[in-house]
Amino acid sequence: MTILVWERPVRLIHWTIFIAVIVLAVTGFYIGNPILVSGGAPTDFLMGTYRAIHVAAAWVFGVAVVARLIWAFIGNRYSRWDQFVPVSRARRADIKTSFKYYLFMQRETPPGPGHNPLAGLTYLVLYAMFAVQIWTGLALASLADPGSFLWSVSGWTFSLVPIPTIRFVHHLILWLTLGFIVHHVYSATLIDVEERSGVLSSIVTGWKRIRPGQAGQAE
Amino acid sequence: MATLLERLEANGISRRSFLTYCASLTTMLALPASLTPQIANALSKVDKPSIIWREFQDCAGNTESFLRSRNPGVADLILDLLSVDYHETIMAAAGRQAEAASDAAAKKGGYILVVEGSVPLKDDGVYCTIAGKTAKQHLEELSKGAAAIVNVGTCSSYGGIPAANPNPTGAVGVPSLVSNVPIVNLPGCPANADNITATFVHYLTFGSLPARDQLGRPLFAYGERIHDSCERRAHFDAGQFALAFGDEGHRKGWCLYKLGCKGPNTFNNCPAIRWNGGTSWPVGAGHGCVGCSEPEFWDAMGPLYQHLPNVSGFGVEATADQFGVALVGATALAFAAHGVAKYAQHRITAEPAAQPVAAGQPTEED
Ligand code: SF4
Numbered sequence: 001m002t003i004l005v006w007e008r009p010v011r012l013i014h015w016t017i018f019i020a021v022i023v024l025a026v027t028g029f030y031i032g033n034p035i036l037v038s039g040g041a042p043t044d045f046l047m048g049t050y051r052a053i054h055v056a057a058a059w060v061f062g063v064a065v066v067a068r069l070i071w072a073f074i075g076n077r078y079s080r081w082d083q084f085v086p087v088s089r090a091r092r093a094d095i096k097t098s099f100k101y102y103l104f105m106q107r108e109t110p111p112g113p114g115h116n117p118l119a120g121l122t123y124l125v126l127y128a129m130f131a132v133q134i135w136t137g138l139a140l141a142s143l144a145d146p147g148s149f150l151w152s153v154s155g156w157t158f159s160l161v162p163i164p165t166i167r168f169v170h171h172l173i174l175w176l177t178l179g180f181i182v183h184h185v186y187s188a189t190l191i192d193v194e195e196r197s198g199v200l201s202s203i204v205t206g207w208k209r210i211r212p213g214q215a216g217q218a219e
Numbered sequence: 220m221a222t223l224l225e226r227l228e229a230n231g232i233s234r235r236s237f238l239t240y241c242a243s244l245t246t247m248l249a250l251p252a253s254l255t256p257q258i259a260n261a262l263s264k265v266d267k268p269s270i271i272w273r274e275f276q277d278c279a280g281n282t283e284s285f286l287r288s289r290n291p292g293v294a295d296l297i298l299d300l301l302s303v304d305y306h307e308t309i310m311a312a313a314g315r316q317a318e319a320a321s322d323a324a325a326k327k328g329g330y331i332l333v334v335e336g337s338v339p340l341k342d343d344g345v346y347c348t349i350a351g352k353t354a355k356q357h358l359e360e361l362s363k364g365a366a367a368i369v370n371v372g373t374c375s376s377y378g379g380i381p382a383a384n385p386n387p388t389g390a391v392g393v394p395s396l397v398s399n400v401p402i403v404n405l406p407g408c409p410a411n412a413d414n415i416t417a418t419f420v421h422y423l424t425f426g427s428l429p430a431r432d433q434l435g436r437p438l439f440a441y442g443e444r445i446h447d448s449c450e451r452r453a454h455f456d457a458g459q460f461a462l463a464f465g466d467e468g469h470r471k472g473w474c475l476y477k478l479g480c481k482g483p484n485t486f487n488n489c490p491a492i493r494w495n496g497g498t499s500w501p502v503g504a505g506h507g508c509v510g511c512s513e514p515e516f517w518d519a520m521g522p523l524y525q526h527l528p529n530v531s532g533f534g535v536e537a538t539a540d541q542f543g544v545a546l547v548g549a550t551a552l553a554f555a556a557h558g559v560a561k562y563a564q565h566r567i568t569a570e571p572a573a574q575p576v577a578a579g580q581p582t583e584e585d
Binding site: 032033034036037038040044045046047048102104107143144146155156158159162163164165167168171172174175176178179182183186187190194 | 434456458476515
């Protein structure tokens, strides 16, 4: 039996974030270490172009992240905030089950057609990273104009932490995000192979095949 | 007492060059040109305010910088407007006599306290002791009667080089010790003499410190990043970078970003007013900005010839990118190994009997 797990907005946001992250990574690496150096043509505008794309993609990314946070309160049960913040005792107990699966102590995959509680927790960490990334990004962008609205909102960051340290954090979170992508693709593939539930295709179609035992959890 | 104008004339400086100087100060302070006469007027009438210039954990670099003001003829006389009652490097008095001068000025109150150098706090502040008192004691006593405190240089503003890791003396800047006196920070290693002079002129003209930012720096001098007023900025935007000192890009005056320029991290007006009487400035001379006027200079700005700080720990030091590649690579390897192990687990162990999963199932929600 198949059920609709990921609603259309969730899938749309997922792929928007994915594309934005790739664009942000490519342009971000260039800004941090410009490997392409202009030959000197007077019309060249390499860094300017990369920075413009980076800022544009950053706004798309930021809006997508905020949209997902809003959806966590209006979406279906699989996209709700309590899938990420383990408030119920049952979900906390399932974290252990999930750990057992990943640590080879149990063969059966973690429960539920939605995010397993351990995965939910990693998305919580990911979104915390995103929050820091968006904040440091806004603050760094505001440096160019200390008279701006952006500066009045985020400029105080630099009274607490020196500018190069903020750049450093912004750069490390990019690497951590790439590390997350590796983990994310691997885990989804693993679970798909194990469960034959179509997890991988579900982020395109929205539908997942569920085991008979899980049927009770369908809508 | 002769007025400033009389003294200017006695020194062979015309009223015209005095006005020119006032006009340049008006521009520096980012004030409308119409205020020039007011500044000139105020300066020519000013009555000598007392200055106590204290050096704590410093190298006297700001004093050296200050003594080389842009326009020696007029600037010297402006400085002459200030009654510098205590300044170790330039005063004639020594020993008890010097301390007596400081005490007398302090008793009168209403002076400008200029601080150069950081204040050590460790071991009861013994690392900087002058005339039997620690820097901290001097600061506490002198800040009481001060009308304003002017911190010249990064050390007195934020702790500076003495406060760099491992900060053996427990050095801090003045703002972390004093809070009830108006403070202006003029960070820089050293602070630019023109910014120091302009700050005094503002005080003499308007009787108050210039408008400051969140870090206590006057906006007229620190209102913009080096990077945003740098003459090489067009090369930055174009993607034209010097890759090594002396290479073609370097000789063509391209951007020094890839040589570790910290201009994007530094608020200061070096590109606009330059140094040593407007002769040149670090980036103009072909070396990247080192960010000397920012908080936590030196630690936060290192390594000097790299854009980003390094990752260190466990005796290893790597660039942020080496660390990142290792991190992503290790993650990929770990998951590959996990996949192989999962496969092996399925091959070795039998089909699952009743699993504890069932217990976890109904808990999916609520
Ligand atoms: S030389 Fe430094 S301050 Fe100037 S544009 Fe390049 S990075 Fe910015």
